[in-house]
Amino acid sequence: MQNFTARRSLLKKTLAGLGCAAVMLLSPLSVQIAQAAELEKEELKLGFIKLTDMAPLAIAYEKGFFEDEGLYVTLEAQANWKVLLDRVIDGELDGAHMLAGQPLGATIGFGTKADVVTAFSMDLNGNGITMSNAVWEEMKKHVPMADGKPVHPIKADALKPVIEQYKAAGKPFNLGMVFPVSTHNYELRYWLAAGGINPGYYAPAKGDISGTLNADALLSVTPPPQMPSTMEAGTINGYSVGEPWNQQAVFKGIGVPVITDYEIWKNNPEKVLGVSKAWADANPETHKRLVKALIRAGMWLDENDNANRQEAVEILSRPEYVGADAKVIANSMTGTFEYEKGDTRAVPDFNVFFRYNATYPYYSDAIWYLTQMRRWGQVGDAKPDSWYFDVAKRVYLPEVYMSAAAELVKEGKAKAEDFPAASEEGFRAPSNEFIDGLTYDGRKPNEYINQFKIGLKPDSVL
Template structure:
């Protein structure tokens, strides 16, 4: 596709130059009144299936429709990716939902990063080694010879206690300290009475392993299966296709998806630096427009385009995994134990359920988990959570992009929230593995509801 884009661009440039004497590359695509301040863009991503909106916006020409010429570049890890956005090497990137928030509050790198686009819902899983799975199975109810799902961490607790009694650390992998995976794994473990440990940045301890029953550490997503196979870790939380890869390789068993931990949880976002967004507001809006169209394409007609998306994502420049592995989850199914494939049509959601809208309440959930596990060391007021969310999540930019697409007839108004009444806060929900109700307008009350975790004036 890149070669086609280059050829198309050369032809269009020549045509415009001949007609007007000016090589205005974006003119054939841009709206009659607005042109992108910056047309040549480089976006970063990690090799995961949820980078799909970027790949589809590129391959289907949605970026070019907005007068944008984009290069997509895989990054080595989440830190390198974030640094690239902050220092300007990248114009924007596929990011963990917690990354712009973590940067804003200064956990790790301090920087002003914003998001105006949520890339997807769900898409992660927790996988354990074959040996751990065999030990867990004794604690899991069975029905018709198969485990009853969702599987709670209660089944893992006796296994971890056995390791502790033998003086062995129980190591697990997650992808980044402010990643969805870290918080989902911690949530699942804590719901089963397993303490995943605390951070104490004020004391210089950012291991996240203080008082931990299970020791969580960072492993880059593509390396998860090999690290599990080597016995360095006994389980991990990661996005696809790296849970299904463990099944295909016969080295591990996914025990639960994040859809079962928190139904329709936000997963990745598209992040840019605040300075970049302020310098290139029209460009930013056009990027969001292209991504909205890509997300719609991925979900339209009941996922009818997913088979084509799988082939695109399997290319080495994108995810680079076997198409069969990617298809296992992208086409509405998920395989747990080998041969135990179940229908989960919403395992990967890119557009429906207002998946692309950047809700303040989603941001606040991540901030509550940062506080719960010590990444936010001190108590904060409810207003602090709300203001921090509003500084980072930008539904105003999203709304402007969506309204333009509606006016252009490319999407329907019914596909979006009612912008006239939308507050940015979802209705309270208890669709979590432990049944606890989350209300984004009352973050401190939410924190108080947990047995394990910091709350109120607690400190580590």
């Protein structure tokens, strides 16, 4: 746990001992801003899971960006994604590093029903899919090779005959993912289905929320830090997770990451800052300041072609943050990724924290998650396109983001060209940079769902 109590007390005592004019002359710009606009809440507790993409929170803390906004923040690691979400909803946490699907899933009532919103996207990419050594040895027989190395991206077509072997032997093929509404679940499902493997359906109307109905591969939840040990024990045959837990499998010699999410969907949105709607409504100035600090953290992480990443690795390796070996974290955070032991390749965009408008909360990002919820049965009935748009606009708050960005520009801490134009409507351009080559247009969700060979159609009912 990180605590600002002592630093907050010192700052308050210092300001109290100065006159108003002296404060304005001697204090940083942040103190001047704090006097210009009322802050509803200055002491905040924010939750996170031990993954490298919690980095914006750690950097905002360590670099004093929270303090610059008059915020005194405690960062607290959480046991798992469900506990994290529940604590945000209950008000025990002011906000948290969340799976992008969590605010959406809560809002539509899949699992816990609650109004959760986001005004900040924390990153792009950052995940991978790892298979056990035994599975990889069988997969490898079906993977194209060049100069003695596998040709990437590796499609799930190579896994299909392995799963068929398991079926013929009467053995289940088990895969881990971190949460039912996680990017990891949807990316794993997307990759499997693109290779002709059915990852199964959810049928909440029938009381079946296992997600394994009609499945060729059985997906289940495992907390991220436990993925390597669970696979090593033989409980699962592979997993989809964020870093550093794919690279950990390489370092431990127990598995091989076969594909990154960058190769499944180039520059996909990953985590968000989630807060309850009630909290956002009660604390608009605090919310905006929180977003400002996190934008600056994202900028720092990506500036000068990732020049600060080695320092970020050292920070994240500390036990209060990710708590993994710095060498393991550096494998992905510094722009490389190791597949088989010794097969290290350049992936400069494996983690993106600011460029490509990574931090802007696009409605089209939200809609993609909703299409996958519908595709796999978490949304149990047909929905018109307007439903997708309405949910996205209930949950994603680009107006808060743009207000924060405008203040940073005014303060000289960012440039206007760093952010989307004021005319931005919240939809990325259509893209076909997916493992299956299909085109996603966020303005046409049902048309998109209808393209898939495996998955529910817009009007399907289980």
